[in-house]
Amino acid sequence: MKKLFRIKEALSIFGVSNSTFYDWITQGLMTPGVRVGSRTVIWPENELEAIRSAWVAGKEEDEIKALVEELIEARQEAA
Numbered sequence: 001m002k003k004l005f006r007i008k009e010a011l012s013i014f015g016v017s018n019s020t021f022y023d024w025i026t027q028g029l030m031t032p033g034v035r036v037g038s039r040t041v042i043w044p045e046n047e048l049e050a051i052r053s054a055w056v057a058g059k060e061e062d063e064i065k066a067l068v069e070e071l072i073e074a075r076q077e078a079a
Contacts, residue, residue: 003045007033010043013052028065031072047071 005013010033011021024030030051033041050071054064 004042005045005048006040006042010048013048014055027061028068029061031068031075034075044075047075 007018007021011018014021016024021030025032031043031047033043035041050067051064054067059067
């Protein structure tokens with residue numbers, strides 16, 4: 001089973017602030033969270049790991065945006 005992370009855990013993976021993380025979502029550099037309750041949003045571990053690995057590998061922003069689009073599409077196909 002895939003692990004799911006809440007915002008604090010997701011932020012710790014990337015070592016960024018809340019505002020930077022949400023800026024990345026707006027810019028298409030991070031997948032949006034999945035709402036699982038009225039006040040609860042989670043991110044699947046595999047998505048966070050894929051994006052983190054792309055940053056570490058030195059991928060360009062355009063490549064990361066393409067990855068994020070693929071992850072969102074895979075999420076929709078799985079639903």
